[in-house]
Amino acid sequence: MTKVQKQEMVETLTQEFRTAQALLVCDYKGIGVKSLEELRHNARQANVKVQVIKNTLARIALNNANMPELDIKDTNIFIWGEDQISLAKIAVKFAEANAEKFVIKTGSFEGQKVDKDHIISVSKLPSREELIGMLLSVWTAPARYFATGLDNLRKQKEQNS
The missing domain is CATH 1.20.5 (Single alpha-helices involved in coiled-coils or other helix-helix interfaces)
Structure with a gap:
């Protein structure tokens, strides 16, 4: 990925993160492509975006979008959208089905940092x-x-x- 492509990606992500009401950071180490496609398909139906982003680029985009400081380490997949309830439902349901390989780490709801327990409680609404x-x-x-x-x-x- 060239420097120009990275800059374009950061600009695009910054705009999307600014408009997103909810964003989750999840660990997906060991998940197969077929399972990730299932997650993406379910997310697409709820107008939620799912993307693997390099941690450095994600950190820059989150900072540019004035999002709270999130713990971004290791392998991460980012899930974001407008409706925090549907986003939480999708992520928690997928995490339950893939318990050993998919872990919800942290997130941001309406500009406030939230932990895994908060995300799970929102998914039950x-x-x-x-x-x-x-x-x-x-x-x-x-x-x-x-x-x-x-x-x-x-x-x-x-x-x-």
Whole structure:
């Protein structure tokens, strides 16, 4: 990789890290290509990016994007996106399936450094779609109960006639 290519990559990563609400750093030592492709496929569906980046370039891009100082050592894969819940769900699910070879190290949510335990707890929260479904269920409940009550009243009147 030439110096110009490295500079372009750092500029691109800086822009992406600035817009990302969540970023994770994970150790992927020993993971096969097929497993990484599965992670990338799941991430792509959730509009999350997954990339192996040289530690030096990642450090520069993170610093340029005003991200918190993250512990970047050894082999790392970076996962980032807009929705921290879906990002955490993808990473934690993949880490559980590949426990010996894929480890979540640290991350940044909305510009704040977070540890592995925080990431796991965020992954257990309901997703945006699940929350919308719950809200719609609550909103439609009175109408459902009203319709059920009217139907029961109709049945009762039919039995009395």
